[in-house]
Amino acid sequence: MSSPVIDVDYEQxxxxxxxxxxxxxxxxxxxAEPSPDQRVALKERIRRLLRERNAVMVSHFYVHPDLQDLxxxxxxxxxxxxxxARFGRDHAATTLxxxxxxxxxxxxxxxxxxxxxxxxxLDANCSLDLGCPxxxxxAFCDQHPDRTVVVYANTSAAVKARADWLxxxxxALDVVSALHAQGRKILWGPDRxxxxxxxxxxxxxxxxxxxACIVHDEFKALELELLMKAHPxxxxxxxxxxxxxxxALADAVGSTSAILSAAQRLDAKEFIVATDTGMLHKxxxxxxxxxxIEAPTAxxxxxxxxxxxxxxxxxxxxxxxxxxxxTGAGEIHVDPALGLRARVPIDRMLAFTAxxxxxxxxxxxxxGIGAA
Numbered sequence: 001m002s003s004p005v006i007d008v009d010y011e012q013x014x015x016x017x018x019x020x021x022x023x024x025x026x027x028x029x030x031x032a033e034p035s036p037d038q039r040v041a042l043k044e045r046i047r048r049l050l051r052e053r054n055a056v057m058v059s060h061f062y063v064h065p066d067l068q069d070l071x072x073x074x075x076x077x078x079x080x081x082x083x084x085a086r087f088g089r090d091h092a093a094t095t096l097x098x099x100x101x102x103x104x105x106x107x108x109x110x111x112x113x114x115x116x117x118x119x120x121x122l123d124a125n126c127s128l129d130l131g132c133p134x135x136x137x138x139a140f141c142d143q144h145p146d147r148t149v150v151v152y153a154n155t156s157a158a159v160k161a162r163a164d165w166l167x168x169x170x171x172a173l174d175v176v177s178a179l180h181a182q183g184r185k186i187l188w189g190p191d192r193x194x195x196x197x198x199x200x201x202x203x204x205x206x207x208x209x210x211x212a213c214i215v216h217d218e219f220k221a222l223e224l225e226l227l228m229k230a231h232p233x234x235x236x237x238x239x240x241x242x243x244x245x246x247x248a249l250a251d252a253v254g255s256t257s258a259i260l261s262a263a264q265r266l267d268a269k270e271f272i273v274a275t276d277t278g279m280l281h282k283x284x285x286x287x288x289x290x291x292x293i294e295a296p297t298a299x300x301x302x303x304x305x306x307x308x309x310x311x312x313x314x315x316x317x318x319x320x321x322x323x324x325x326x327t328g329a330g331e332i333h334v335d336p337a338l339g340l341r342a343r344v345p346i347d348r349m350l351a352f353t354a355x356x357x358x359x360x361x362x363x364x365x366x367x368g369i370g371a372a
Contacts, residue, residue, distance in 0.1 A: 029121065031317030042318040043070055049325040050074050055095035055118075058084045060104065061256045062278035062313040067099040067120075067321065078282065080256040081153045082168040085111055086350060097324065098332075099316045101126045105332040106157045110339045110346060117332040120320035124312040126154050127214040132190035134158035137209060140187070144207060147187035148179055151345070154213070155190060157334050161341035166349045169240055170255035172198055175352060178362035180204035193217065197240040197247055213241045215310050219274045221245035223296035227272060231293065234270035237262055238295075242274050246295075250274070263287055277309045 034042060043066070050057065057076035059067045068078045076097075077087045081104055088096045089111040096117045098105040101124045109117040137159055141149055151163040152172070160166055167175050176186060176198050186204050188195040190211030199206045219242045228236065228249065237259045238250035247253055252262035256279055263271055263283050273279060274295035283292045297308050324330040334342070348366075355365045 028311035029123065029315050030311075031315065031320060034318060039066065039318065042322055046070060046318065046322050046325065047074055049322065050097070053095050053325055054093055055097050055325065056088075056091050056093035057097045057099065058088050058104075058108065059098075060084065060100035060278075060313065061282055062276040062310055063099045063316045064278070064314070064318075065281040066318055067316055068281060070318075071099065080168060080170055081107070082170050082255075082349075082353065083257070084108070085153075085346065088112055088115075088117075089350075097321065099321065100124070101129070101154075101310070101312050102332075103129050103154055103156060106334055107153065107160075107346065109332045109334045110157060110160070110342050113334070113336065113339055116328075118324040118328070119330040119332060120317060120324055121315045122330050122332070124315040126310075126312060128152065128154035128190050128211050129156055129159075131211040132156070132159055132209060134162065137189060138162050140189075140209060144185075144187050146185060147207065148184045149187045149189075150176060150179070151189050152191050152194060157338055157342045159189070160345055161338050163345045164348075166345040168255065168349070169194060170257055171349060171353050171356075172240075173201055174356060174362060175349070175366075176204050176206075177202045178352075178366050181363060182366065191241050193243055193247075194240045196244060197253070200244075213310075215276050215308050216241035216274070217243065218297040218308065219243060219246045219295050220297060221249060223298070224249055224272070224274070227293070227296055231270050231272065233268065234272050234293065235262075235266045235268040236272045236295075237274065239275035246274055259283075260286065263290065263292070275308070276313065278313060 057071035057074055059071040059078045061078060071078050084104055085107050088108040094115055096108050096115055098108050098117060098119050103126055105117050105119045132155055134156060141162060149163045150165045150167060151159055153166060153168045165175055179186060180202050186206040188206050189209030192208050192210050192212060195206060195208035216239055224246060235251040236249055238247050238253050240247060240253050259275060270291045272293045272295050277294055280292050294308060352365045
């Protein structure tokens with residue numbers, strides 16, 4: 001089964017406040033869809049290989065439903081990047097198979113350096129990661145030495161190593177709120193939409209890198225309003241990587257896990273969802289009596305009214321996963337010294353979120369941690 005290469009339109013936004021990068025173009029391979037018989041055979045082969053390799057699958061909500069289902073069927077997990085990191089660290093398996101994009105595999109390796117970490121395709125990347133090269137980001141940080149550097153999980157190991165704090169969309173508000181309460185000024189990167197949302201919510205003094213997710217950046221408020229008129233009883237669920245005018249229309253804003261929770265909590269039968277369409281599989285599985293509609297990414301002249309699926313997440317396939325387990329292709333390597341530095345902000349995030357769950361005060365969880 002061949003894997004054609006497609007071009008990914010990817011233009012970094014114009015520079016803002018001195019932040020820029022030189023990434024202008026990227027690409028992705030599209031795995032061929034296996035036949036029903038091939039799918040059954042591949043899944044059984046992967047189950048056997050996982051047992052033989054003492055391996056466990058860790059899949060993101062945005063990958064193919066086959067990889068989501070197989071992860072859960074074999075004792076793994078389907079989750080957002082925070083839970084993926086935590087699960088992989090704590091699981092007894094000696095090999096982690098990470099279905100997602102490269103920064104997720106790197107994070108797993110940083111937290112579990114003694115384990116083997118495999119991915120179906122090492123070229124599965126992320127526009128936020130690509131759009132935040134470490135040299136340029138470090139120079140940006142050097143321009144603001146008095147600020148605490150907070151970076152989003154969608155970044156390389158090298159960028160994480162430059163940060164004071166790592167956050168995911170599920171804990172970013174809590175971390176920045178706690179830092180702001182202690183009078184910290186924030187340097188944020190790389191997603192400008194998420195950074196702007198956090199700044200509006202917290203009032204924190206923030207300067208931001210100018211990055212964007214190529215999926216969430218494309219949601220259109222005007223088209224969303226038209227869709228809402230066609231479905232007046234629907235609730236709108238929005239990921240905070242989306243533009244501000246889209247977020248303003250939401251009934252619930254949050255991470256993938258928060259969107260799942262809102263869909264179960266809110267009293268509605270219809271939902272319009274502004275995040276990667278890979279999320280719809282889990283939403284529909286957990287809520288069989290509800291309808292989930294893709295938010296629009298283009299107007300009437302567009303060839304696709306909703307094309308909200310990450311081309312790099314789409315590179316994860318059953319064939320590629322089986323090949324990684326057989327040959328070791330797709331193994332993640334992180335320089336040990338770099339991994340030790342990158343682990344510091346990751347461990348802070350995990351300790352912070354664990355402390356919140358245990359009822360500790362946010363301020364006590366960040367005491368003594370200043371700017372780099």
